[in-house]
Amino acid sequence: MSSEAPSFLIIGAGVFGVSTAYHLIKKYPNASVTLVDRDTYDAESRVAASWDWNKAVRADYDDIVYCQLALEAQDVFKSDPLWKPYFHETGVYWICRSDYAQDVINNYKKLGRTADLAAYPIEEARKMYGGLFEDADYSGAKEVLINKTSGWAAAGDCLRAVTRKAIELGVKYVAAEVSALQVDKNRHCSGIKTATGTILEASHVILCTGAYTPKLLEFSAATSGFAELRAGPRIVAGGITTGMWKVDDESYERFASMPVGFQGYNAESGAFIGSLPPTKDREMKWWGQTIFKNTREVLPGRFISAPPNERDYAQWKVSGKLKEDIQYASNVFYGKKSAHWTHEKHRICWQV
Numbered sequence: 001m002s003s004e005a006p007s008f009l010i011i012g013a014g015v016f017g018v019s020t021a022y023h024l025i026k027k028y029p030n031a032s033v034t035l036v037d038r039d040t041y042d043a044e045s046r047v048a049a050s051w052d053w054n055k056a057v058r059a060d061y062d063d064i065v066y067c068q069l070a071l072e073a074q075d076v077f078k079s080d081p082l083w084k085p086y087f088h089e090t091g092v093y094w095i096c097r098s099d100y101a102q103d104v105i106n107n108y109k110k111l112g113r114t115a116d117l118a119a120y121p122i123e124e125a126r127k128m129y130g131g132l133f134e135d136a137d138y139s140g141a142k143e144v145l146i147n148k149t150s151g152w153a154a155a156g157d158c159l160r161a162v163t164r165k166a167i168e169l170g171v172k173y174v175a176a177e178v179s180a181l182q183v184d185k186n187r188h189c190s191g192i193k194t195a196t197g198t199i200l201e202a203s204h205v206i207l208c209t210g211a212y213t214p215k216l217l218e219f220s221a222a223t224s225g226f227a228e229l230r231a232g233p234r235i236v237a238g239g240i241t242t243g244m245w246k247v248d249d250e251s252y253e254r255f256a257s258m259p260v261g262f263q264g265y266n267a268e269s270g271a272f273i274g275s276l277p278p279t280k281d282r283e284m285k286w287w288g289q290t291i292f293k294n295t296r297e298v299l300p301g302r303f304i305s306a307p308p309n310e311r312d313y314a315q316w317k318v319s320g321k322l323k324e325d326i327q328y329a330s331n332v333f334y335g336k337k338s339a340h341w342t343h344e345k346h347r348i349c350w351q352v
C-alpha cells in the first residue's frame, strides 16, 4: 500500500457492499470510501437481491463455518441498535430429510453456543404452533428442527437504514452503472469506468455486484485484455422466484407470530424452499424451488448466465410457470388451505 491515505471504491450497494463500506468508514474515519450502485439506495425498485421485503436470518447451517459467521451476524442483529429494529426472533421450523437437524445441533455444541433449538419427531412437530404446518409435505422427512433463536429481518428497510448510517459517517454514494474495471498493464485495478464514460479511481476496488459480477468481469476481461479476469464456472448467476400473498384478517391472527418455514428438500427432491411470516403490510412471502440460468452471448463467442439486459433485470416480469412455483411452495407448507390464496406480487431475485 502507498503512503497516501487509502481510498476505497465499492461497487454494489447490496448487503455485502453496504456492510463493507460501513465497517471501513468506522475503522478508517479519514479514508475516502465510495459506494457505486446503478440504483439509488432509496429507489422505489432495485435489482439487489438484498433489497427485499424480508429475509430469513438464521445460523442453522450444517456447514460449521457458515454457522459461526451467521451466529456472529445474528448477535449483531440482536444487540446493535442500528440493526435491532429490523430483526424478528420468530424461530424457524425446518422439515429435515437428512441428518441436517443433528448436524446443526452439533455445530452449535462445537461452537459452545447454547440456544433454544431441538429436533422434534414429525407427529409432535405438526401439532405445534397451533397446527400451522399440520398439512405440510412431510414425505421423506426424518424430523423437524425448531430453532427459536432464528427469525427474519425486514431486509430492504434494514439495508436503507445501514446505508444512511454509512453516508452519515462519511461514505459517498454514487448512482452510476459500472461498465468495466480499469486494469493497468501491471494487472493493478485502479478504478472503474461508468456507462457514461466517467472514470473513478481508488487505491482499493471491491466488487460486491451480486448476480452481475460474471458479466462485469467478462466486459473487464475484454477491455483490459486479461482473460484471467473472467469468472468462468466459479461464479454463476441464477434466478429464483419470490411471491407474496396479502393475508386476510382471519388468517393474520394465525400467521402473525409464525416461525420461518423451511422445506429441506435435497439433491434428489429439489432445492429447499421457504415461507416467511407476514410483513408489517400483512404480506406473506415464499420462494420457489426452481433455480434457473439465463445463458446468453454477452460478447462475441462468450456465453454466460446473467440477469436479463433490462435496467431492472426484468425482475417483475414473471412467467405463469414460475408463478406456479410459488403456488407449489405455499402448498407444500399449508396444503389444501392455501388453494384459494392469491399471490399478488411476484419478483425474480437474481443472485450468484
Ligand SMILES: Cc1cc2nc3c(=O)[nH]c(=O)nc-3n(C[C@H](O)[C@H](O)[C@H](O)COP(=O)(O)OP(=O)(O)OC[C@H]3O[C@@H](n4cnc5c(N)ncnc54)[C@H](O)[C@@H]3O)c2cc1C
Pocket: 011, 012, 013, 014, 015, 016, 017, 036, 037, 038, 039, 046, 047, 048, 049, 050, 051, 054, 055, 056, 057, 176, 177, 178, 179, 208, 209, 210, 211, 212, 213, 216, 239, 240, 241, 242, 287, 349, 350, 351
Ligand atoms: C429468492 C431468494 C431468497 C433469499 N433468501 C435469503 C434469506 O432468506 N436469507 C439470507 O440470508 N439470504 C437469502 N438470499 C441470499 C441473499 O439475498 C444474497 O446472498 C445477498 O442479498 C447478496 O448480496 P450482495 O450484496 O452480494 O448482492 P446484491 O444484493 O444483489 O447487490 C448487488 C448490487 O450491485 C449492484 N450492481 C451490480 N452490477 C452493477 C454495475 N455494473 N454497476 C453498478 N451497480 C451494480 C446492483 O444494483 C445491486 O444493488 C436469498 C436470495 C434469493 C435470490
